[in-house]
Amino acid sequence: MPRSSVHLLRHGEVHNPDHVLYGRLPNFHLSELGRQMAERAAGYFAERARAGANFAYLAASPLTRAQETARPTAQALGLDVVTDERLLEALNHFEGLANIRGQLRDPRHWPYLLNPFRPSWGEPYRSQVRRMMAAVGDARRIAVGLAGDGAEAVLVGHQLPIWVTRRAAESRSLWHDPRRRQCTLTSVTTLEFDGDRLLTVRYAEPSADLLPGAANLPGA
Template sequence: MSRVTVHLLRHGEVFNPNGVLYGRLPEFHLSERGRAMAVMVAEHFAAAAKNGAGAPVYLVASPLTRAQETAAPTAAALGLEIVTDPRIIEAENHFEGLVMNKAELAKPKHWPYFVNPFKPSWGEAYSAQAQRMLEAARDARRRAFEIGGDGAQAVMVSHQLPIWSTRRSAEGKRLWHDPRNRECTLASLTSLTFDGDDVVDVVYSEPAAALLPGAATTPGA
C-alpha cells in the first residue's frame, strides 16, 4: 500500500483580550504572536523540503478565520491553494461566546450540560469529531497521493479538540479525557501516517515552540 502523511496543524494564537470561548464564532483573527507562529510553521515545511524530507502537496483548512490565517503562510511558501473543508471546523460547544469562570459555570441554566462529561454533554460528541476529521484526513491522503505519489504529505489546519479527539481515536484510546492533559499546543503538528486508509503512525511536534511561552491559553480554543 501507499504511505502518505497528513499533518493536523492547530491554528496559532488568537487575538482574544476578553478570554471568550470563541468556538465557531466568526472574525476571531490571529494575534501578532499567532501570525508569527504561522510563519514559523511555513518555514518548518520549507526547510524540510530543502533538506530533502519533502514538502506537503495539498493544504486544507477549517473555514474559521484563525485557521485560514494560519494556513496562509504555508500556502505562500509552498505555492499551494488553500482548500476549505467544513468537516475540520471547531467542535460545537454550548458555552461558545462566554467567558468561562466560576460565576458563569454556577448558573443553573448551564447545569443540564454537565450531566455526561464522557460524551461530552456540553457539545459535539468526541466520537463525531473524530469521525468527521478522519474522513477529511483520508480524503486529503487520497488527494495528496494523486498529486505526489507514495510518500506525499498533506496539511489540515484545524482546532485543538477535534485534533486531539482524532489522535486518540487513531491511537485506539478512549476519547473522554482531562482537557488539561491535551498534547496539542498552538501551531503544533499531529502527523498521521497512513498506509492506504489506515493510520499506522502518529508523531507530534511543535515547530513554533519558541513562541509558546506567554501565549494565551483560553480553554476550548
C-alpha cells in the same frame, strides 16, 4: 501500497482580550504572536520540503484563525488553501461566553454538564473524530493522486477535534482532561499511512519557544 502523511496543524494564538470561548464565532483573527506562530509553522513545513518531503495538498477550517494560519504555509509550499468544513471547531454550549470557570457555577448551565464522557456540553467526541478522519482520508487520497508514493498533506484546524482524532488513532479513550491536551498552538500532529493502514502518530511543536505567556483557552 503508497505511503502518505497527513499533518494536523492547530491554528496560532488569537487576539481575544476578553477571553471569550470563541468556538465557531467569526472574525476572531490571529494576534501578532499568532502570526509569528503561523510563520514558524510555515518554516517547519518548508524545511521538511527542502529535505525532500512532497507536499501536495493543503486545506483549512473556514474559521478566520485557521485560514490566517494556513496562508504562510500555502505561500511557503506553493499550494492553494482548500476550505474544508469538516475541519471546523467543535460545537460548544459555552461558545461566546467569558469566564468559563465562573459560568460553570451558574445552575442554568448544569444540564449541559451531566455527561463529560460524551460530552453533553457540545459536539460528541465520536462525531468530531468521524468528520476529521473523513477529511484526513480524502486529503491523503488527493495528495497521493497528485504526487504519488510519499505524498504529504496539511490540514489546519482546532485543538479539540485534532486531539480527539489523535486519541482515536492511538486507540485511547476519547474522554480526557482538557488541561492535559498535547496540542499546543501551531503544533503539528502527523498521521503516517501505508495505503489505508495507519502506521504511526508523531507530534511536533514548531512554536515551542513562543508558547510561554500565550493565551490558550481549553476548547479554543
